[in-house]
Amino acid sequence: MNLQETFGLAGRVAVVTGATRGLGAAFVQALADAGADVVIAARSVDEGAAVAHPAADGHGTAAAVADLESRGVRARAYRVDVTRRDDVERLLADVVHDFGRVDILVNNAGTCIHKPALEVTDEEWDSVLEVNLDALWKCSQVFGRHFVEQRAGSIVNIGSISAQIVNRPQWQPAYNASKAAVHQLTKSLAAEWAPYNVRVNALAPGYVGTDMAPVDDPRFKPRWIDDAPMQRAATPEEIAPSVVYLASDASSFTTGTVLVADGGYTLF
Numbered sequence: 001m002n003l004q005e006t007f008g009l010a011g012r013v014a015v016v017t018g019a020t021r022g023l024g025a026a027f028v029q030a031l032a033d034a035g036a037d038v039v040i041a042a043r044s045v046d047e048g049a050a051v052a053h054p055a056a057d058g059h060g061t062a063a064a065v066a067d068l069e070s071r072g073v074r075a076r077a078y079r080v081d082v083t084r085r086d087d088v089e090r091l092l093a094d095v096v097h098d099f100g101r102v103d104i105l106v107n108n109a110g111t112c113i114h115k116p117a118l119e120v121t122d123e124e125w126d127s128v129l130e131v132n133l134d135a136l137w138k139c140s141q142v143f144g145r146h147f148v149e150q151r152a153g154s155i156v157n158i159g160s161i162s163a164q165i166v167n168r169p170q171w172q173p174a175y176n177a178s179k180a181a182v183h184q185l186t187k188s189l190a191a192e193w194a195p196y197n198v199r200v201n202a203l204a205p206g207y208v209g210t211d212m213a214p215v216d217d218p219r220f221k222p223r224w225i226d227d228a229p230m231q232r233a234a235t236p237e238e239i240a241p242s243v244v245y246l247a248s249d250a251s252s253f254t255t256g257t258v259l260v261a262d263g264g265y266t267l268f
Helices: 003-007 022-033 061-070 085-099 122-150 173-196 221-226 236-247
Strands: 013-017 037-042 075-079 104-107 153-158 198-205 258-261
Touching: 013 022, 013 085, 013 122, 022 037, 022 061, 022 104, 022 236, 037 061, 037 085, 061 075, 075 085, 085 122, 104 122, 104 236, 122 153, 122 173, 122 198, 153 173, 153 236, 173 198, 198 236, 236 258
Parallel strands: 013 037, 013 104, 037 075, 104 153, 153 198, 198 258
Antiparallel strands: none
């Protein structure tokens, strides 16, 4: 296999959660560019009831699917609430039925609340952990069982540099704790499933220009951007190729790792 083929994903099916915008949308595009058939899985595909089934909506998802298929890959969008195990199990069943297989899971769905620790309510804490950690666990377990049974699969968990630093000037204790747990869970699953040819890795982005990170806001830019070695935020398209690497045979001897892509932010 030549170098280009080791990064290629032709013939594989990739599922991306939280895939309708920001990093998730960029991951879908990059995986498709590498040749994978892609599944857009998100609760917001039509802002309706969270039930896993093919989505036809008026919010751009149908157009995204059509664009992907015009490039020669199969693509479908499924509405799913990843915090509900029955939804996740239905998603897996639907993808296997519609595509015939599934090879890659990218756990990207996430949320954040910016509040000092003493102001965070139990409901807010639970809401962040439910999406960032509990849902990732459910998706990993449901799809991981399938991968173990087929003796092949790659899971890429989207962590964060917030797992190893405390962000400033805003405080976000629930988010930081959830991402630290994601990194450690990644290592635990990688160790358990390596004998079954199932790899589990995490990607830890730094500050990326998305709706979730207002990188140009004067309140945040001095700490988030100006303080960093590269003194800029990433674009989602810069981060996405790292997911392709972790999903592909180019990283065939890599499991349990946390790949940091942060423009040098954590050097200081």
